[in-house]
Amino acid sequence: MQKASLPKGTRDFSPDVLKRRNKIISVITKVYARYGFEPLQTPAVENLSTLTGKYGEEGDKLLFKILNSGNFLTDVKQEQLSEALENPNSLVPMIAGKGLRYDLTIPFARFVVQNRNDLQFPFKRYQIQPVWRADRPQKGRYREFWQCDADVIGTKSLLCEAEFIKVYHEVFTVLKLANYEIKINHRKILESIALTLEFDGNLTHLTVAIDKLDKIGWEGVRKELLSKGMRENQVSDLKELLIKSPLNSSVIDSLEHKLKPCEQTTEGINALREIISLLDSSQNTFNIQLDLSLARGLDYYTGCIFEATIHGASVGSVSGGGRYDDLTGVFGMPDVSGVGISFGLDRLYDVMQEAQLFSKSEGPTASMLLCHFDKITQKRCISIADSLRTNDISVEVYPDHKNLRKQLDYANKRGYSYVGVIGESELEDEVIQVKDMRSGEQKNMNLNTLTQLLK
Amino acid sequence: MQKASLPKGTRDFSPDVLKRRNKIISVITKVYARYGFEPLQTPAVENLSTLTGKYGEEGDKLLFKILNSGNFLTDVKQEQLSEALENPNSLVPMIAGKGLRYDLTIPFARFVVQNRNDLQFPFKRYQIQPVWRADRPQKGRYREFWQCDADVIGTKSLLCEAEFIKVYHEVFTVLKLANYEIKINHRKILESIALTLEFDGNLTHLTVAIDKLDKIGWEGVRKELLSKGMRENQVSDLKELLIKSPLNSSVIDSLEHKLKPCEQTTEGINALREIISLLDSSQNTFNIQLDLSLARGLDYYTGCIFEATIHGASVGSVSGGGRYDDLTGVFGMPDVSGVGISFGLDRLYDVMQEAQLFSKSEGPTASMLLCHFDKITQKRCISIADSLRTNDISVEVYPDHKNLRKQLDYANKRGYSYVGVIGESELEDEVIQVKDMRSGEQKNMNLNTLTQLLK
Numbered sequence: 001m002q003k004a005s006l007p008k009g010t011r012d013f014s015p016d017v018l019k020r021r022n023k024i025i026s027v028i029t030k031v032y033a034r035y036g037f038e039p040l041q042t043p044a045v046e047n048l049s050t051l052t053g054k055y056g057e058e059g060d061k062l063l064f065k066i067l068n069s070g071n072f073l074t075d076v077k078q079e080q081l082s083e084a085l086e087n088p089n090s091l092v093p094m095i096a097g098k099g100l101r102y103d104l105t106i107p108f109a110r111f112v113v114q115n116r117n118d119l120q121f122p123f124k125r126y127q128i129q130p131v132w133r134a135d136r137p138q139k140g141r142y143r144e145f146w147q148c149d150a151d152v153i154g155t156k157s158l159l160c161e162a163e164f165i166k167v168y169h170e171v172f173t174v175l176k177l178a179n180y181e182i183k184i185n186h187r188k189i190l191e192s193i194a195l196t197l198e199f200d201g202n203l204t205h206l207t208v209a210i211d212k213l214d215k216i217g218w219e220g221v222r223k224e225l226l227s228k229g230m231r232e233n234q235v236s237d238l239k240e241l242l243i244k245s246p247l248n249s250s251v252i253d254s255l256e257h258k259l260k261p262c263e264q265t266t267e268g269i270n271a272l273r274e275i276i277s278l279l280d281s282s283q284n285t286f287n288i289q290l291d292l293s294l295a296r297g298l299d300y301y302t303g304c305i306f307e308a309t310i311h312g313a314s315v316g317s318v319s320g321g322g323r324y325d326d327l328t329g330v331f332g333m334p335d336v337s338g339v340g341i342s343f344g345l346d347r348l349y350d351v352m353q354e355a356q357l358f359s360k361s362e363g364p365t366a367s368m369l370l371c372h373f374d375k376i377t378q379k380r381c382i383s384i385a386d387s388l389r390t391n392d393i394s395v396e397v398y399p400d401h402k403n404l405r406k407q408l409d410y411a412n413k414r415g416y417s418y419v420g421v422i423g424e425s426e427l428e429d430e431v432i433q434v435k436d437m438r439s440g441e442q443k444n445m446n447l448n449t450l451t452q453l454l455k
Numbered sequence: 456m457q458k459a460s461l462p463k464g465t466r467d468f469s470p471d472v473l474k475r476r477n478k479i480i481s482v483i484t485k486v487y488a489r490y491g492f493e494p495l496q497t498p499a500v501e502n503l504s505t506l507t508g509k510y511g512e513e514g515d516k517l518l519f520k521i522l523n524s525g526n527f528l529t530d531v532k533q534e535q536l537s538e539a540l541e542n543p544n545s546l547v548p549m550i551a552g553k554g555l556r557y558d559l560t561i562p563f564a565r566f567v568v569q570n571r572n573d574l575q576f577p578f579k580r581y582q583i584q585p586v587w588r589a590d591r592p593q594k595g596r597y598r599e600f601w602q603c604d605a606d607v608i609g610t611k612s613l614l615c616e617a618e619f620i621k622v623y624h625e626v627f628t629v630l631k632l633a634n635y636e637i638k639i640n641h642r643k644i645l646e647s648i649a650l651t652l653e654f655d656g657n658l659t660h661l662t663v664a665i666d667k668l669d670k671i672g673w674e675g676v677r678k679e680l681l682s683k684g685m686r687e688n689q690v691s692d693l694k695e696l697l698i699k700s701p702l703n704s705s706v707i708d709s710l711e712h713k714l715k716p717c718e719q720t721t722e723g724i725n726a727l728r729e730i731i732s733l734l735d736s737s738q739n740t741f742n743i744q745l746d747l748s749l750a751r752g753l754d755y756y757t758g759c760i761f762e763a764t765i766h767g768a769s770v771g772s773v774s775g776g777g778r779y780d781d782l783t784g785v786f787g788m789p790d791v792s793g794v795g796i797s798f799g800l801d802r803l804y805d806v807m808q809e810a811q812l813f814s815k816s817e818g819p820t821a822s823m824l825l826c827h828f829d830k831i832t833q834k835r836c837i838s839i840a841d842s843l844r845t846n847d848i849s850v851e852v853y854p855d856h857k858n859l860r861k862q863l864d865y866a867n868k869r870g871y872s873y874v875g876v877i878g879e880s881e882l883e884d885e886v887i888q889v890k891d892m893r894s895g896e897q898k899n900m901n902l903n904t905l906t907q908l909l910k
Contacts, residue, residue, distance in 0.1 A: 002504055004568040004786040007553050010498035012566050014573075015580070018494045034844045036821035036851030039473045043465035043599045044499060044555075044585065045519075049457055064500075067520040067551050069589035073543040081536045088528045096522050098462050100499075111467050113459040118469075120868045122854055125470070130499065134524035144498045157854030159837070166841075281838050283845075331459040366491035382614070383736050386621075389489045390738075396491030399577055399612030413575045 009135070009143025017349075019362040021146075024175065024348050025128055028148045031170045032126040035163055037150050040125040042107040044132075048092075048099045054106045054330070056299070062133045065096035072096075100132035104149040105327070105340065112153055113331040121154030121336075128345075140315045140350055151340030153328075158271055160339045161304045162278035164321065167341070168308055169286050175348070176357050179311040183291040184247060184275075186304050187322075188268035189259070190295060193241055196260040201229045207295035210242065214293075214316075247288040249276055255290075271304060300324040306341055313351040319343045361415050366394040367454045368418045370432075371407040377422040384420065384432060387447060393454045411437060420450065464590070464598025472804075474817040476601075479630065479803055480583055483603045486625045487581040490618055492605050495580040497562040499587075503547075503554045509561045509785070511754070517588045520551035527551075555587035559604040560782070560795065567608055568786035576609030576791075583800070595770045595805055606795030608783075613726055615794045616759045617733035619776065622796070623763055624741050630803070631812050634766040638746040639702060639730075641759050642777075643723035644714070645750060648696055651715040652689045661685075662750035665697065669748075669771075702743040704731055710745075726759060755779040761796060768806040774798045816870050821849040822909045823873045825887075826862040832877040839875065839887060842902060848909045866892060875905065 006012065013021060029039075051063055072095045073081075084091035101107050104127045112119065128148045135141055150167065152160045165182060172180040194203055205228040209221050216224075222235050230238075241258060245251045252272050259265040272290070279286060296305045303323030310318060321341030328336050352358060368388075370381040381397045388395045398407045404421065411419045421433040431444040434453070445453070461467065468476060484494075506518055527550045528536075539546035556562050559582045567574065583603045590596055605622065607615045620637060627635040649658055660683040664676050671679075677690050685693075696713060700706045707727050714720040727745070734741060751760045758778030765773060776796030783791050807813060823843075825836040836852045843850045853862045859876065866874045876888040886899040889908070900908070 002786060004505070004565045005502060006498065006565075006569075007500050007502055010500055012498070012570070013496040014570065015493035015495060018496055022494070030847075033820045034847070034849045036819070036824075036849060038470035038820050039477070040470060041468040041473055043461065043467070045462050045465055045587065045599055047460060047462055050459070062524070064524070065522040066555075067522055067547070069516070069519070071543050073540055073546070076540070078537065078540060081540065082533065085528055085531070085533060085536065088526050091528070092522070100521075110459045110461075114461070114467070115469065120865055124851070132500065144500055152854070155854045159833070159852060159854045162837075163852075170844075278834075278837065281834060282841055331457060364491065365488045365493050369491075378614070379733075379736060382617075382733065386737055389625075392485075392489070394489045394491060396579070397614060397618075399607070399610045399614045410575055 007143070009137035009141075011142065011144075015365070016362045020352075020358050021345060021349055024345060024352070025148065027174045028171055028343055029126070029128065031167050031174070032150045034170075035124070035150075035167060037124045037126040040108070040111065040127045041129060042101065042104070042111055042127070044100055044130070045098050046101050046107060046110070048097055050110050051099050051102055051106060055102055056297075059102060062135055063102055064100040064132045064134055065092060066098040066100070067096055068098075101129075102133055103131050104129060104147050104342065105151070108149070108151055108153075108340075109327045110331055112336075113328050113333045116333055122152050122157075122160075123154055124150070124152045126150040140347060142346055146345035148343040148345055149340055150342075151338055153338035154336055156337045158274045158304075159278055161271075161323065162275050164306065164339070164341050165275070165279060165286050165288060166282065166284070168306075168319070169284055171343070172308070172310075175352065177310050177348075177351065177355075180287060181309050181311060182286065182288045183294045183307040183309070184272070184288055184304060185290070185292055185294040186268040186271055187302050188264040188271070189255075189292060192259045192262060192264040192268055193238065193292070195262055195264060196241065196258070197230075197234045197237055199230055199234055204299070206230075208297065210238075210293045211295035211297060213242075242292045244289060244291045244293065247272065247276065247290040249273065251290055252276070255292075275304070296320060296322060300327055302326070303337075304339065308341075308343075310351050310355075313354060315347050315350055317344075318347045318351060363415045363417070364396070366396040366416075368393075368395050368420055369407070369411045369414070369416045370395060370397045370420045370422065371404055371411070372398065372401075372422050373404065373424070374401060377424070377427055380422045380427055381420070384422070384447060384450075388451060388454065391451050391455065393451065395454075408435075418454070462598070464592035464596075466597065466599070470820070471817045475807075475813050476800060476804055479800060479807070480603065482629045483626055483798055484581070484583065486622050486629070487605045489625075490579070490605075490622060492579045492581040495563070495566065495582045496584060497556065497559070497566055497582070499555055499585070500553050501556050501562060501565070503552055505565050506554050506557055506561060510557055511752075514557060517590055518557055519555040519587045519589055520547060521553040521555070523550055523552055556584075557588055558586050559584060559602050559797065560606070563604070563606055563608075563795075564782045565786055567791075568783050568788045571788055577607050577612075577615075578609055579605070579607045581605040595802060597801055601800035603798040603800055604795055605797075606793055608793035609791055611792045613729045613759075614733055616726075616778065617730050619761065619794070619796050620730070620734060620741050620743060621737065621739070623761075623774065624739055626798070627763070627765075630807065632765050632803075632806065632810075635742060636764050636766060637741065637743045638749045638762040638764070639727070639743055639759060640745065640747055640749040641723040641726055642757050643719040643726070644710075644747065647714045647717060647719040647723055648693065648747070650717055650719060651696065651713070652685075652692055654685055654689055656684045659754070663752065665693075665748045666750035666752060668697075697747045699744060699746045699748065702727065702731065702745040704728065706745055707731070710747075730759070751775060751777060755782055757781070758792075759794065763796075765806050765810075768809060770802050770805055772799075773802045773806060818870045818872070819851070821851040821871075823848075823850050823875055824862070824866045824869070824871045825850060825852045825875045825877065826859055826866070827853065827856075827877050828859065828879070829856060832879070832882055835877045835882055836875070839877070839902060839905075843906060843909065846906050846910065848906065850909075863890075873909070 209224040256269045301322040302325040305322035307317045308319040323339040372378040385395045419435045435442040664679040711724045756777035757780040760777035762772045763774040778794040827833040840850045874890045890897040
């Protein structure tokens, strides 16, 4: 006999939890659809060559790799096996050709390239599916988790960025997470900062360091930058530049004056100005913070970058995204600009759970349990159930012939609001005894009245 | 540069295909819910120990195994590696501890055992998720495909079987697959047949052989049975016994007379009689065939077995299922009876596609594309879109400033029924020029009228 267990970092979603998750998914889906995004799904399993090298060295380590089926050592030689003992990674390409998807963006890029001739551009798609990472599991971090992505590919229009801000606002408003904050930055402004500081080191070193500001504080960032060759005066100038402020025209104006006039400055500043302009006719107020310390790790971002957080929540960001000018280039389709965002379903769930935004129990799927005393009364329950179901009412007939107390006990534990009981007298009078499980009240009604009650 | 490609046997689901698949899922979900089934999801990744040994020797070979992360050869010794060259399977348990789920039934059993103290029995759940098998891909057979399962666990009541027949009827009726056929049989009747024939060989040999009747014909079955030790006269008696007939009381009566009176006969015959009785009050006519050659391979079935097919479809069955008396025993929870069915989503899709039950194109998600001439008219489009979206109308604003012909061309190729155009005069008159893309008709309307039109 073996113990029933799950791999670490993976979870079952029981009915109550799944109903809540599906509600979140349904809100996000509805908002994405409202903006004209089309649904897409890609397989969980991708060729490893599609995934490898797309998420940095660290990402490659976190890919789940699938052992080739059949005799997976067919093409492996004795000396290659011996070498593998020293360096196991050398064996991987020989025995594992496939892996589990790590995010939804690279599979989307792969899809676009494969179907370029059948797609109309700009192509707007949303995709809500699980992804897998061999990360060390901890609170809020799972090895199998769900992302809810939307991307537009094939246009450089900043209307896309503006619409994503509206999508954020609508999703968070419907989810009652009104205390959201959208952080925004632009990669060209980060480049412009490096130029302004006359920092001639690696831009990635700069962005990686300031991206950690939240976690390691300014002192930590300072040390890291010094170690990467930045001078002390550059570091203090940088500190002055990394403003965080609500996004509006005046903060953009003042920022423009602080940055070295150059192509990068112009591009970044103009983009932010246009986004402000595209949003200004809206009835809604968007909580957008210009946060120049927002860098986002992924190398493929080239324009605007986003991050959404919920004030007071113990988890970090619940969504991120940005614009990439050459996501599909690696698959042979260069110079196609795109922009996208991704909600972390599990993070959103955790935040809403923490903020007690879910009801205590979702209750059973069916609106009523029908109880009985014997075969004959059960048969009447079955007829009643048939009729209710024809009216699209979900109903459960207790399957076994157990005493009524046991059936009511089951109804109670399942959280049923209503129970219908058919005994000998109800059978004769052609009525149903309906019990309100909260008030304890009970009354007889005919099938029509019951149908109206449950509809 | 690498070629964008997918592993064989896997597929992307483009918007049109996915919308159709989601419609099928939504029909099945609705019917399952109407019968009181609760939703459940389990992770794609299970411990290999949970999966191995549950699907027969052939099934074990078809499991996708996931390479342990990090240094997967840590605990492997040189001589074990050398041995692996002869016998690769010996290496698997050392380097792969996890696998992709092969079906939804075993994960469900694992879930039930793990959560036995929190669940109310009978527990009715449905589960609609992909599964993976390293099968040789061919028409209608994929390596990643979707199952739509429902099971009741914790009751022996035959009401469950009767309700599954109703579920079949409702799902197929809504999907316009009225030419369905539900085949039914009972494992105890198969046992009773063996006893009646005085066949003292292995019952599995008998069931495996007759299960192939559709594929290899009677001559093939005969040969296989003779090779398994059945005598020629037993084979011809068997042929007489393997009736196929609409399920009704008289066919059960006559079958009972042909079978040896014994415990198995009584149990099987009584079960079928009760199912007939539980269905007889229904308004619907169910197309149920008693098919004694239906055996279904999986060893865990112990009671009724089902298979559903669509007449005239080129694929085989679209659903199967049955009762198992000890599915959870292997995980340490013995003697819990359950019964379930599973629709193959991909098969259903293929059958409906073949029968041309889908519209030519699903059309775009948004109901209108808004077109414009410049920044100012685009801004008016954005306001209109904001207002329409507040009324829960999906709408797309063309993101770029391209000439109108290009925008209309995009609308056309995307299959939009309506396009709204804002030019200088529309801006001035505060109207929208609405083009009906099929009739070519166009008229100006104000925002209120447009909202009513699209609602």
